[in-house]
Amino acid sequence: MSPAFSTIVLALAPLVSAHAVLGPEPAAVAQEHPLITPSPTLPDPVTRTVHRKRGILDDLKGDVNSVLSGLGSNVPSYVASGVPNFFQDFPVGEDVRKSLGLDDSQVSALPTSVLNVPSYGNWTNQGWNLRFRGNVYKQPNISEEKLNDLANIFLIDTSVEELPPDQANQARNLTAAIFVLQQSDENVTFNLQPAPTAGASGEQGGGGAVTPNGGSQQIRFPYETTTQGDFDAFVHIDGNGLAAGNNTSNIQRLNVYTEGSDIGNATSYLVPPTGLTIISDIDDILRITKIYQPKEGLLNSFARPFVQWENMPNIYANWSRSIPDFHFHYLTTTPEQVTRNYMDFIYKTYPGGSFDTRPLNFSDVQATLSIRKYLLNKIFETYPERKFILVADTSNSDVMKDYPRMVTDFPGQVQCIFLRNTSATDDGDRFPYDTSGFKDLDRNTYMFFKVPDDLTNLDIQNGQCLNASIPQNLTFGYQGLPFGINLGSGAASPRYGTSTLMGILMAGFAVAFMV
16 A cells, blocks of 8 residues: 555544445626736725735634645645645746846836726725725736746646647736736826726626716825735725715726726726625636646636536526625635636626635635635625625635634624535545534525526525525535545434445545546
């Protein structure tokens, strides 16, 4: 037996208990869209205009309790954590300059670019505060041959030269977005205007928002960019015809144009204190990614066109049409250098909305598992009177821990939790998920589902979160183990002894890692 396989056996041994069971499987027209912005910093979650520099990792806890944490080096960390490890440790700043062999004069000659992340604003006693977040950078001129070499780093069992022309171009474009030079100590100025459209949702204008009667103004961002080119802070904006947040239930759209940059544009949302917000993951819930299969995950992320997951756009379009003033917020832990395609895909396929993505200083797996909870806390604390719908899939261990924690950390704010059971719908996902966090929650407030149609006809506006026709089969422990083995307090009595179960687990994981 190999050392790695021995590690698997030792790591799984504590999981085999008298509660194990061999049981059943658990249960438009394209509109204007903003561009993704690399690397915002992370200010305090409440609305403030005080800029906060990097170094918040000291305040975050990366206590990742994954069943796969001890399985050894042969277990891909992006599978264990639900975070692709090919999205870790991207080069920044000086590392990029050195890797491309650029001297100071060559860098100085490059034009400066600015990108924005579509963001949100809230109402305070002083009026509207809008969050401005993004990055100032320079795009080096990189030859196609060099881009091919750099792109091949991110591909498995293939190369850019072997891809179809459209996929090769996308791989090169995404690689170029990674190898940018962030610019520190820069000042940024924005022009705000009413936004007529945002996203494709089945309703005119896109998303659950309206075009305001005013709001045009110029904002000089009050802080210089950080050492990594970031800017991120809430800034007070003038009313100038905007509806007051304490006198309207409407979400108001504003286009945010960066002065001096043709591509530094985004659409942001002024969200009133009360109402309903959906916070949605993207990978393997809105689009097909397969992060648990490295070769497919890489190709689906770097080269292939993004593909919607089944008829999920119809579900979101129906919610956008039928629920008044529904705020859509998209949260992905994919780093911001590579999420331009995410923005483009969402705004062409789903209702327009605000975004949160992973900044550069959250670069390793443990930090990435902390950023989701940090960003969730941020938006919950910004809107303490709003209700939230949380949507994701079971392949993310941070989701499985963080979503139920939001119910206890923010009582009364989580209206529904919807989780796609990827291991039940994709035989390529051979890794378990932990449902123990849901044990003490009201079982009518969450649902594990298999296909988008399972969400049809639910009255989520009024708190109907459970489709009674969809079996849940929760054991409140690790589920999705080989051969349908599930662990937890809700599991049935075992049909086999411990030694037999150990043999089943050993055989199952041997198959998983050899294919």
